[in-house]
Amino acid sequence: LPTPGTVEFKNVSFGYPGAEAPVLNDIxxxxxxxxxxxxxxxxxxxxxxxxxxxxxxxxxxxxxxxIGGVPLAELGRDTISRNISAVPQRPYLFSGTIGSNLRFGAQNATEEELWEALKVAQADGFVAEREGQLDSKISQGGTNVSGGQRQRLCIARALAAKPSTYLFDDSFSALDVNTDARLRAALAEPTKDAAVIIVAQRVSTITGADQILVLDHGEIVARGTHEQLLETSETYQEIVAS
Ligand code: DGT
Ligand code: MG
Incomplete structure (x- = not known):
């Protein structure tokens, strides 16, 4: 790809099949x-x-x-998945082990690399305490780890794949404020050359973002840094106050 990582939306609209109203308008x-x-x-x-x-x-x-200057339609599924790690809003673990879950997009990752990803995701502590550690069993859906642990394991999985673009859908809001802050500080180094897109509920998660898009009813109603939006956007001020 000419400029790996870059994600560009050009006047994108979207409606779910069969639904009447579009969900995204001219993004x-x-x-x-x-x-x-x-x-x-x-x-x-x-x-x-x-x-x-x-x-x-x-x-x-x-x-x-x-993506990277090339229209999505011209990229193969493989290229897309190799370049993008997405942590979904409801993160999912497969039945297997912690290690096999982490290697989902990184078959050749060494144990050392997996531990490095776990450390960034603030998940090394609880994995180290589990019997078998990387070999400890995960049940289908990951029901034998807590929701917050599942979320951090999925963040570690995203990191292990070393993509050029990261998508985090609300991945930090289930964490307590201190873990959230530590995790985001730790992310800075491994994601420094990547494009990172974060959906957030908590303003504190994104105050340091290079750009914030305020989405309302499928439209970008304001954009800028935290400081700029505090000055210019009523919608943003309402979010901050809520
Ligand atoms: P959240 O996660 O509760 O903060 O909400 P968002 O901002 O992630 O909203 P999103 O993208 O899940 O939903 C936007 C609109 O699209 C909302 O009216 C529900 C509708 N929608 C979401 N997923 C589907 C789907 O799979 N099919 C249909 N027909 N509509 C959907
Ligand atoms: Mg959502």
Whole structure:
């Protein structure tokens, strides 16, 4: 890819098949490598839908999405999955071991690399305490680890794949504020050359983002840094106050 990592939306609209109203309207933005792009907005605004268009869970109804300068339609599934790690809003673990779950997008990762990913994801502590550690069993759906642990294991899985683009859908809101802050600080180094797109509920998660997109009813109603939006966007001020 000419510029790996870059995600560009050009006038993208989307409606779910069979649904009447479009869920996303005329979305344009560029998420650049080395930068964090945050998306914030109320429930149902379309945040998850927007992220899901990037790995082609659905295709845009209008407009175009480019990854690394190449339209999605011209990229094979393999290229897309090799370049993008997505941590979904409801993260999922497969039956197997912690190690096999972490190697999902990184078959050749060494144990050392897996522990490094776990450390960044603030998951090394509880994995070290489990009998068998990387070989400890995960049940289907990951029901034998807590929701917060599942979320951190899925973040570690995303990191182990070393992609050029990261998509985090609300991946930090289930964490307590301190773990959230530690995790995001630890992410800085391994994601420094990647484009990072974070959907967040908590403003504190994204105050340091290079750009914040405020999504409301499927439209970007404001964009800028935290400081800029505090000055310019009533919707953002309401989110901050809530
Ligand atoms: P959240 O996660 O509660 O903060 O909400 P968002 O911002 O992630 O919203 P999203 O993208 O899940 O939903 C946007 C709209 O699209 C909302 O009206 C529900 C609708 N929607 C979501 N998923 C589907 C789907 O699979 N099929 C249909 N027909 N509609 C969907
Ligand atoms: Mg969502």
């Amino acid at each position: 344009s933005f560029t998420a650049k490598p080395g930068q964090t792009t945050a998306i914030i907005g109320s429930t149902g605004a379309g945040k998850t839908t927007l992220l899901n268009l990037i790995p082609r869970l659905y295709d845009a109804t209008e407009g175009e999405i480019l």
